[in-house]
Amino acid sequence: MSALGPIELLFLLAALAVVPLGLALAVPSGEAPSRALTLARRLQPWAALLVVASFFVHRGPAAAVLVMPWLLVTLLVAAQGAGRFLGDAWRWAERAIDAGCLMLPIGAGWLLASRLGLTPLGFQEPIVLLTAVHFHYAAFAALLMVGLAGRAGGEGAPYRAIAAGAIVGPPMLAAGITLSPLLEAGAAVAIAVTLADLAVLMLVRIVPRQRGAARLLLGVSAVSLLVAMAAALAYGVREVTGVALISLAQMARIHGPLNGLGFALCGLLGWSLARRNLPPPAL
Numbered sequence: 001m002s003a004l005g006p007i008e009l010l011f012l013l014a015a016l017a018v019v020p021l022g023l024a025l026a027v028p029s030g031e032a033p034s035r036a037l038t039l040a041r042r043l044q045p046w047a048a049l050l051v052v053a054s055f056f057v058h059r060g061p062a063a064a065v066l067v068m069p070w071l072l073v074t075l076l077v078a079a080q081g082a083g084r085f086l087g088d089a090w091r092w093a094e095r096a097i098d099a100g101c102l103m104l105p106i107g108a109g110w111l112l113a114s115r116l117g118l119t120p121l122g123f124q125e126p127i128v129l130l131t132a133v134h135f136h137y138a139a140f141a142a143l144l145m146v147g148l149a150g151r152a153g154g155e156g157a158p159y160r161a162i163a164a165g166a167i168v169g170p171p172m173l174a175a176g177i178t179l180s181p182l183l184e185a186g187a188a189v190a191i192a193v194t195l196a197d198l199a200v201l202m203l204v205r206i207v208p209r210q211r212g213a214a215r216l217l218l219g220v221s222a223v224s225l226l227v228a229m230a231a232a233l234a235y236g237v238r239e240v241t242g243v244a245l246i247s248l249a250q251m252a253r254i255h256g257p258l259n260g261l262g263f264a265l266c267g268l269l270g271w272s273l274a275r276r277n278l279p280p281p282a283l
Helices: 006-025 035-054 061-085 092-116 127-153 157-179 181-209 212-241 248-273
Strands: none
Touching: 006 035, 006 061, 006 092, 006 127, 006 248, 035 061, 061 092, 092 127, 092 157, 127 157, 127 181, 127 248, 157 181, 181 212, 212 248
């Protein structure tokens, strides 16, 4: 049986709260969800409970069977993203959300490998489960947040740069982890800068236009993201130059909770309370 450490708890937070909140926000008001997304929403609570159960059995076939429904849910979400990605006029906000949907099954695939006890590409735990966590937060949740910011704040040139960086960043990072430490470091820095820019955009253009709990939650989300990305950049400097600005243990204590609880959970709760599809401000 696996112990529920910080990484396991972060993944369970994604399955139980972050993903369902994201699925409720993935389709703009007035647009009907696809049949695939509707089915994904119906299956998600049961699949998430089975994921929880998978962490209380030993790694192997039984644990893998328990996470198969989650893989199915994420594939249905990806079908929603694929159906929209090239389906209408290009809007960066919608394409960011669609890209997040498309990347979600990658995280589920790494979860399956983790529960089977596999070492794909030679990677071992906790890297296998961390990769699953990464694609649920840095890909799915972050791209949803980018898209929601574009819906509410408009798509000027700074926003388009943020959206483009958020879309290409996770695949570049995955390629770098597999092929080149230099590409990995460059992609990690690019993602950190892109998401820090998103946090600034939220604080300047989105948060002041909200009221009450939505304003508080989106503000907490943006500030959490800034601090988390500062920690990521400090760790990136350590990896490239050898100058130890922050240790791996410190990075785990700061970056994970801020991303999971602060940025993703508070942010998606804030967007759930906010007025959706606000008219964009004058550019």
